[in-house]
Amino acid sequence: xxxxxxxxxxxxxxxxxxxxxxxxxxxxxxxxxxxxxxxxxxxxxxxxxxxxxxxxxxxxxxxxxxxxxxxxxxxxxxxxxxxxxxxxxxxxxxxxxxxxxxxxxxxxxxxxxxxxxxxxxxxxxxxxxxxxxxxxxxxxxxxxxxxxxxxxxxxxxxxxxxxxxxxxxxxxxxxxxxxxxxxxxxxxxxxxxxxxxxxxxxxxxxxxxxxxxxxxxxxxxxxxxxxxxxxxxxxxxxxxxxxxxxxxxxxxxxxxxxxxxxxxxxxxxxxxxxxxxxxxxxxxxxxxxxxxxxxxxxxxxxxxx
Amino acid sequence: xxxxxxxxxxxxxxxxxxxxxxxxxxxxxxxxxxxxxxxxxxxxxxxxxxxxxxxxxxxxxxxxxxxxxxxxxxxxxxxxxxxxxxxxxxxxxxxxxxxxxxxxxxxxxxxxxxxxxxxxxxxxxxxxxxxxxxxxxxxxxxxxxxxxxxxxxxxxxxxxxxxxxxxxxxxxxxxxxxxxxxxxxxxxxxxxxxxxxxxxxxxxxxxxxxxxxxxxxxxxxxxxxxxxxxxxxxxxxxxxxxxxxxxxxxxxxxxxxxxxxxxxxxxxxxxxxxxxxxxxxxxxxxxxxxxxxxxxxxxxxxxxx
Numbered sequence: 001x002x003x004x005x006x007x008x009x010x011x012x013x014x015x016x017x018x019x020x021x022x023x024x025x026x027x028x029x030x031x032x033x034x035x036x037x038x039x040x041x042x043x044x045x046x047x048x049x050x051x052x053x054x055x056x057x058x059x060x061x062x063x064x065x066x067x068x069x070x071x072x073x074x075x076x077x078x079x080x081x082x083x084x085x086x087x088x089x090x091x092x093x094x095x096x097x098x099x100x101x102x103x104x105x106x107x108x109x110x111x112x113x114x115x116x117x118x119x120x121x122x123x124x125x126x127x128x129x130x131x132x133x134x135x136x137x138x139x140x141x142x143x144x145x146x147x148x149x150x151x152x153x154x155x156x157x158x159x160x161x162x163x164x165x166x167x168x169x170x171x172x173x174x175x176x177x178x179x180x181x182x183x184x185x186x187x188x189x190x191x192x193x194x195x196x197x198x199x200x201x202x203x204x205x206x207x208x209x210x211x212x213x214x215x216x217x218x219x220x221x222x223x224x225x226x227x228x229x230x231x232x233x234x235x236x237x238x239x240x241x242x243x244x245x246x247x248x249x250x251x252x253x254x255x256x257x258x259x260x261x262x263x264x265x266x267x268x269x270x271x272x273x274x275x276x277x278x279x280x281x282x283x284x285x286x287x288x289x290x291x292x293x294x295x296x297x298x299x300x301x302x303x304x305x
Numbered sequence: 306x307x308x309x310x311x312x313x314x315x316x317x318x319x320x321x322x323x324x325x326x327x328x329x330x331x332x333x334x335x336x337x338x339x340x341x342x343x344x345x346x347x348x349x350x351x352x353x354x355x356x357x358x359x360x361x362x363x364x365x366x367x368x369x370x371x372x373x374x375x376x377x378x379x380x381x382x383x384x385x386x387x388x389x390x391x392x393x394x395x396x397x398x399x400x401x402x403x404x405x406x407x408x409x410x411x412x413x414x415x416x417x418x419x420x421x422x423x424x425x426x427x428x429x430x431x432x433x434x435x436x437x438x439x440x441x442x443x444x445x446x447x448x449x450x451x452x453x454x455x456x457x458x459x460x461x462x463x464x465x466x467x468x469x470x471x472x473x474x475x476x477x478x479x480x481x482x483x484x485x486x487x488x489x490x491x492x493x494x495x496x497x498x499x500x501x502x503x504x505x506x507x508x509x510x511x512x513x514x515x516x517x518x519x520x521x522x523x524x525x526x527x528x529x530x531x532x533x534x535x536x537x538x539x540x541x542x543x544x545x546x547x548x549x550x551x552x553x554x555x556x557x558x559x560x561x562x563x564x565x566x567x568x569x570x571x572x573x574x575x576x577x578x579x580x581x582x583x584x585x586x587x588x589x590x591x592x593x594x595x596x597x598x599x600x601x602x603x604x605x606x607x608x609x610x
Contacts, residue, residue: 052392081459083402087357089452090395097388139455143448147394150444154386 002217003027005062005104007049007095008070010036012171013110013164016209017068017216018042024213029062031071050091059098066106067099068216072141076173085140092144096151096159106158108216109148111223113165113201114138118263123231125269126163126223134261145223160215165227165268169205169288170295178202178289181238182296185245192255196235199265201227204288207280214279220272227268228282240289307522308332310367310409312354312400313375315341317476318415318469321514322373322521323347329518334367336376355396364403371411372404373521377446381478390445397449401456401464411463413521414453416528418470418506419443423568428536430574431468431528439566450528465520470532470573474510474593475600483507483594486543487601490550497560501540504570506532509593512585519584525577532573533587545594 004021008014009030021028022041029043030036036044047058049071059067069092073084096107116124117132133139145161152159168178184191203226211226235253242251273279282288309326313319314335326333327346334348335341341349352363354376364372374397378389401412421429422437438444450466457464473483489496508531516531540558547556578584587593 083456086398086402086452086456087395089398089448090392093391093394097391133455136455136459139451143394143452143455146444146451147391147448150438150441150448151388151391154441 001025001027003029003063003065004068004216005029005031005059005064005066005099006068006070007031008072010034011070011074012173013167013205013208013212014070015171016206017070017212020210020213021068021216024217026213026217029064031058049095050087052094055091055094056098059095059102063102064099064104066108066216067095067104068108068212069095070110072110076175080135080137082136085137089140089144089147093147093151096148096157100155100157104157107148107152108160108162108212109145110212111141111145111161111163112138113163113225113227113266113268115142115145115163118266122265123229123267123269124225126225126272149222158219158221160220161223162212162215162226163223164208165201165203165225165266167203167205167208169292171205177234177237178241178292179296181241181251182293183300185242185247185250186293186297186300188247188250190250190252190255191238191242193238193251193253194234194256194258196233196238196253198234198258198262199231199267200234201230201267202232202237202285202288203228204283204291207282211273211277211279214277218277220276224272224277225268225270226273227270229268229270230285231265231267232285237285237289240286241293244286244290244293306330306332308334308368308370309373309521310334310336310364310369310371310404311373311375312336313377315339316375316379317478318472318510318513318517319375320476321511322375322517325515325518326373326521329522331518331522334369336363354400355392357399360396360399361403364400364407368407369404369409371413371521372400372409373413373517374400375415377415381480385440385442390442394445394449394452398452398456401453401462405460405462409462412453412457413465413467413517414450415517416446416450416466416468417443418468418530418532418571418573420447420450420468423571427570428534428572428574429530431530431577454527463524463526465525466528467517467520467531468528469513470506470508470530470571472508472510472513474597476510482539482542483546483597484601486546486556487598488605490547490552490555491598491602491605493552493555495555495557495560496543496547497557498543499539499559499561499563501538501543501558503539503563503567504536504572505539506535506572507537507542507590507593508533509588509596512587516578516582516584519582523582525581529577529582530573530575531578532575534573534575535590536570536572537590542590542594545591546598549591549595549598
């Protein structure tokens with residue numbers, strides 16, 4: 001049984017990654033900043049990962065075979081430009097150092113589609129698309145990957161780097177696209193959207209968790225995109241939510257201005273994920289959005305659907 | 306008068322950079338881990354730069370116009386592969402954050418020729434040579450440059466990155482090329498060398514300090530090579546030391562094995578340094594090595610020359 005230490009285990013992606021690792025038979029040690037409810041199947045550890053001593057203590061205590069490092073600052077909107085990105089670069093390489101020292105053989109870090117040069121491509125490929133992050137968050141993730149990969153090569157640690165695209169689903173921040181549209185429609189109010197012409201790659205967070213578990217327990221090395229490979233416009237996502245809720249007339253595309261300088265198209269090439277890991281094929285957008293609607297309806301008291 | 310905060314000010318390069326900044330009319334605030342002797346012309350501060358609170362305190366206290374950040378681990382031989390490179394990445398971006406917050410307008414960091422792909426070029430050019438560091442030290446410096454440059458672009462801080470090539474001269478670690486050859490010859494013993502066919506770009510550390518001061522007080526942005534632009538073999542350096550000391554027969558080229566996988570040629574393209582800064586043209590290798598010999602002769606008690 002592979003023993004996996006997961007940082008950021010109580011976050012949006014962390015919770016589904018932990019669930020998927022358990023489903024796939026791993027022994028999971030989970031790290032969080034705030035104590036989480038102990039369950040029978042996960043061993044919880046409390047640590048402040050910005051404190052090197054705290055990192056070292058928890059890694060030695062857990063003595064994992066593999067680390068899945070998800071922790072990072074995640075405040076919606078703020079993380080793009082936050083100076084909090086700075087300490088997380090070194091703080092994301094130290095767990096790799098400590099894990100190697102404690103006998104771990106593999107380390108999986110988590111990056112972002114915003115590491116790529118998004119101006120020039122139809123879909124982002126790990127091998128051929130240039131890296132040119134335009135946001136400070138993307139710069140910090142890119143620097144982290146370079147640092148951790150360099151360390152891994154130095155000591156012979158197996159290393160993979162999962163680049164996440166657009167995730168949605170249960171536990172998502174309420175101000176993000178799917179929750180904000182879903183909640184407005186469920187409340188019977190107009191869901192004000194931009195023009196909706198921006199194209200993304202929208203993945204149910206449970207599928208992302210499964211992909212991360214597959215990467216973590218597998219042998220693929222280097223960067224691996226985690227997405228569906230399917231190009232979907234923001235307008236399509238909003239319209240589908242409206243249709244699924246039976247209130248298509250509430251979706252107000254064009255009611256909000258488009259954000260300037262936003263990348264027009266961000267879609268993953270998922271050849272590596274599909275051929276070099278045993279990640280499960282993602283559910284359809286319709287199935288995922290239906291689940292998201294049900295989740296937000298329950299959160300609203302169950303009265304809307 | 307420009308107020309410059311220099312970290313690593315008491316190191317091999319730091320001492321000559323501080324001297325050059327003073328010569329060029331700057332007010333120098335110098336940071337070191339261990340308290341240094343106060344002098345009339347430099348304001349010394351003690352700080353542990355791996356402690357974020359310590360960084361913040363010293364930067365606020367000094368309130369500099371410009372920061373020249375030199376501090377990094379430097380143990381001879383060990384720094385190539387040391388895990389101590391990890392914390393210095395974030396710890397090199399935090400001074401930029403604190404300096405910007407304290408009103409500074411410019412930040413100069415210090416990198417290395419080992420950020421470049423050294424397999425493919427006759428001379429390393431900031432604009433056209435690929436970055437492909439092969440050592441963990443080079444990886445960490447490259448990641449640091451990306452992180453600090455990203456932060457500088459985010460907040461509109463002027464940023465330059467000086468890439469140092471081979472430095473020699475007073476204060477150099479005794480196990481490095483010039484001191485080890487000079488000390489052997491001065492002691493009248495054979496100076497055992499490799500084949501000497503590896504080619505480098507050897508700069509007197511005083512010229513490097515002057516170049517760093519010129520970059521710091523100037524307006525050039527992005528990476529800038531600090532070197533002489535002159536290709537010189539290790540054999541030439543050793544032979545010239547032998548000739549200058551009047552003991553050419555003591556230089557034993559080929560007595561030691563060449564290091565495997567060592568880059569065969571590392572030479573700077575110094576077009577940027579010469580045309581976009583007012584750095585002084587470097588002294589000749591002969592002048593520099595003569596000074597180095599005198600320095601090591603004095604350290605040995607003055608009896609050898």
